[in-house]
Amino acid sequence: MRRKKIQKEWQGYLYILPWILGFLLLQLYPLVRSFAYSLTDIKLGGSYQFTGLDNYIRMFKKDADFWGSMGVTLKYILMVVPGKLVFALIVAMILNMKMKGIRFFRTLYYLPSILGGSVAISALWRVMFMKTGIINNLFGISVNWLGDPKYALFTISLIEIWQFGSSMVLFFAALKQVPADLYEAARVDGSGKIRMFFKITLPMISPIILFNIIMQIINALQNYTSAYVVTGGGPIKSTNLMGLKIYKDAFSRSDLGYASAESWILFLVLVGITGIIFVTSKYWVFYGDDGGKQG
Structure with a gap:
């Protein structure tokens, strides 16, 4: 018996x-x-030699671009993550309705997530948002989307927000799992759609909201493609994301040791943000096996 057990373990x-x-x-x-x-x-x-904490000391005390890039990255996260999740949830709720040809639209709305992170799409975005590009001509305006620091970060954030398909699919699956009798009971009590959304829908899908928040923060922190292709980190380093700065330090300046140190600091920032979200999640995430209580 023991021999068979060991054999099964090795198979696993x-x-x-x-x-x-x-x-x-x-x-x-x-x-x-x-x-x-x-x-x-x-x-x-x-070749290389051991320098201890010199890269970290240089980063915090001598590299002003590090703090600037970190600030830009945090602004980018604050724009991208809420924007993407709100759009994803709205579209998921629309696609959860019973409509003719709804399966086609579900597939259609997922396509940006497949294409959105590519270099080709970023290049297309650059053409669309040029001062003489499609967006300005379409709306009859003259906004310098890529050359003005006020708009550049928002412009590249739209690329990430546009590819909300993966979050949308998860929200859609979560909405399918919300018991219909909860809505029926709420209607009997006279609750409107807005009240049901905040009192039933959001609590019931809150675990998926938590998962999506964490995953989208990770994706946003790692992003550099859109900033590299669309703006190159400009204007005036207003789109110089940490991912782009690490790439430039590693491959343009050939400073792999310093870029590795920056990567570890970025990793620690991610761990810190994730830890805060998990600690606070007990106040707003609802799990079905908690007996109807939060946390």
Whole structure:
């Protein structure tokens, strides 16, 4: 019996072996190496030596661009994450209605999530929002979307907001799981649609809201494609996201050690934001197995 048990355990390990190898070689090993590089002055294709915390000291005390990029990144998150989730929820509620040809529209609204992060779409966005581009000509205005620091960050944020399909699919699945009898009971009590939305819909899908918030913050912190292609970090570094700054420091300035240190600080910022959200989630996330209580 013990021999068969051990054999079954090894079979299980063999099934998950591809994931284990992928995690060790493609995630854990690069993570450890990047931390080691952050303590050196390594350059592209060159030798390096141990420098301790010099990269971190330089980052906090001497690099003004670091604080500027961090501020831009936080503004970007505050625009992208709420905007994407609001649009995703609105569209999910529309697609949850019983309408003719609704399956076609569900597929159609998911397409931006497949195409939105590509370089080609970012290049198209740049053409659309040029001063003589499609958007200005369509609405008869003359706004310098890409050349004015007031509008540039908002413009590249729209690319990320536009690809709300993945969040929309999750919201749609969550809406399907909300018990219909809750709405029927609320109607009997005389509740309107707005009250039902805030008292039934939002609490019942709050675990998915939490998941979407975390995932979209991670995506926003990692983004650099749209800023790199559309604005190049300008004007006046108003769109110089941390992802773009790390890319420039690593591959344009060949300063891999410093870029690795920046990556770790960005990782710690992500951990901090995620931790705060999880701690506060007990006050607004509803789980069905909690006996009807919050948290």
